[in-house]
Amino acid sequence: MRITMVGTGYVGLVSGTCFADFGHQVTCVDKNVDKIAALDRGVIPIYEPDLDRLVEANVRAGRLAFSTELPEAVANSDAVFIAVGTPSRRGDGHADLSYVYAAAREIAVNLKDFTVVITKSTVPVGTGDEVERLIRDTNPQADVAVASNPEFLREGAAIRDFKHPDRIVVGTDDERARKIIAEIYRPLYLNQAPVMFTGRRTAELIKYAANAFLATKITFINEIADLAEKVGADVQEIARGIGLDNRIGAKFLHAGPGFGGSCFPKDTRALVKTAQDHETPIRIVEAVLSVNEIRKRAMARKVAAVFGGSLRGKTVALLGLTFKPNTDDMRESPSIPLVTALQDLGATIKAYDPVGMEQARNELTDVTYCSGPYECAEGADALVIVTEWEQFRALDLGRLKQQMACPVMVDLRNVYRPSEVAAHGFKYESVGRPSPSPG
Template identity: 55%
Template sequence: MKICMIGAGYVGLVSAACFSEFGFDVTCVDNNPERLKQMEEGRSPIYEPGLDDLMARNIAAGRLRFSGDLGPAVKAADIVFLAVGTPMRRGDGHADLSYVYGAVEELAPYLDGFTVITTKSTVPVGTSREIQRRLAALRPDAEYAVCSNPEFLREGSAIQDFTHPDRVLVGLDDARAQEVMEKLYKPLSIRNAPVMFVSRESAELAKYAANAFLALKISFINEIADLCEEVGANVQEVASAIGKDRRIGDKFLHPGPGYGGSCFPKDVSAIIRTARESKSPLSIIEQVQIVNDERKIAMAGRIVKAANGSVRDKTIAVLGVTFKPNTDDMRDAPSLVIVPMLQERGATVRVYDPQGQKQAEPLLPGVTWCADANDAILGADVAVVLTEWNEFRALDLKAARARMSGDVLVDLRNIFSADAAQAAGLRYHSIGRPVSAD
């Protein structure tokens, strides 16, 4: 079976590499010559653990190739995946579907024989039917079916998520398309991964609903963390207690400076817009968006408060700026709010991130980039942990205190022990924990 993947961004590239690992013949089409050259050499333009090796292996095996020529790839394909960007549209919060519909117009002339056209991109409810309507106008003679097959990949563990999914969700209403999709996902179904066939509308909405619910859990535990601080409870103990309840689960119950990334902010916004236009507003999810926006601002204030109420003429060391570890993704990262606010208040900011510098440099002007964490904290009055990269957990706190000019450590990810930080001579501030707690 031959696959054409239109779009070599995060979703498209990971999916293409994993499908080729299953033994399928995959052509990944992208319109960026620089990215194409890099990928043809087996080098991923995004940071994702294990992806370079996966690409190189399947390129060498002849199962994975990259092209800027859409026509031959579509013509030969049994399945065409749409994995182009659907960013938040300026002004109204909707998903911008211009790339999706543009790809549909480009591929239409090359359809040859029965072809399954499947959205991998996160798209609003009704997009599959609109694609079908447009194709009917463009190619009334063509044989095709339009499906929705949203991805549920976590950045930093995407290959594991793809090859060992909680479920595979396919929205369709065509028997021939279901046969094709069953064949595609047979390597997973024989491992007992649930492959769910539902309506297209259900598949499209389920993706948004899942991300909105996870964003809700993050915002919930962040507010509980604030309450813990006021009443003397420990948020990690509270989260562990409620997470043991199988009805709740322990995932996404880690307090921090707010969610970011390529999915949650835009998907929350998009489902809010869809609900409003459908006259069925999601008031809980609307509040999640507000809480998360306010959270990032509040974290900047928390750093200022820890620095005795002012950061003017002080040096702040920021450890980690990507929205989460094991990725170079800076989209809607809390650092994009917090760091400029510190700069506006007169701070000098020194930054280190293991993978994020290239993406972050144009987004965080005026900061000083450092070679490692020890370099960043040299001479700092305040050190701040914004992203919980594993290498920060191994930081020698006594040595760190010796390198600093000040003694304040603001741990917005709770990766350190309060007792260890205090023993090192640091004034330690974490999220939702009493000062004496681990």
């Protein structure tokens, strides 16, 4: 199959590369000349494990190419995927669909033979209808079918998720489109990945419903964690106890500082706005958004509570800045409101993240960025684990204690066992677990 991927962001680059690895002929198109030039040199604009190797292999094999020229790529394609950004629109929280609609118009002008135009960007229900209208208004002679194929990729595990998906959701009623998309995903049939064909609007809503439900699970266990702290219970054992119920499941029941990233915050906001527009408000999701925002800043008060509520003159060292491990993505990361709240409380901030510091510098000011966890801890009054990178799971606690001005660890990801840290003489605070006495 000949495929054009419009957009070389997270979804477009990973999807296009994996399609090429399946054996398809893929051209990834982007208007950003510098980004395309960098990709041609083998420079990957995002951090995703194994992506650089996969890009190099498929470029070398002649199956993957990068271009700023959309007309030629579209004219020669069987399928064109729209994978441009849909950020929250400033001021109202709706998804900004301007990039999607601009891509649809440009694609329409260059369509030749029958082509399937597939929306892979996360878009509100009904967007496919508008994309189809724009294409037909722009090019009434176009022989085209418009489908929805939402992505379900986790940053940090995107390649595995693409090649071993829980499901592939395709929204189309056009039989020709079904055959082409089925052929595109045919290599996954060997992995017995279920392909679910449904209506276009249903497919669009499946994506939003899935993200909203996962965000709800995270927020639910975070509120249970707060209660567990008050009553002396252990939220990790609670999560295991309810997660063993197969009606609930264990995933996304990890208490922490709140969810962030490129998907959950903007998608839940967009779903809330869509529901309000249709006069069917989703109160649960509205509450999830509110609780999550409050929680991020509340984590600063958790640090301050160790020092009686004041951080004046204190140095706080943060380990991890990205919203999750194995990515350099800082979008909506809990570290951003955490840092600003700690600074408002008077703290001086040091920070280290294995790959996210370049992006963090665009978001966080008045922060001393360090080259490693031990340099970060040097002279600090408190060490806060914000992101659960593997590098932070086996720190030398004895060395940390010697380097810190005050042996205080606030573990917002429950990486360590409380008794283990306390045995090294630390004052240890975690999320939703009883605080042990220092050894």
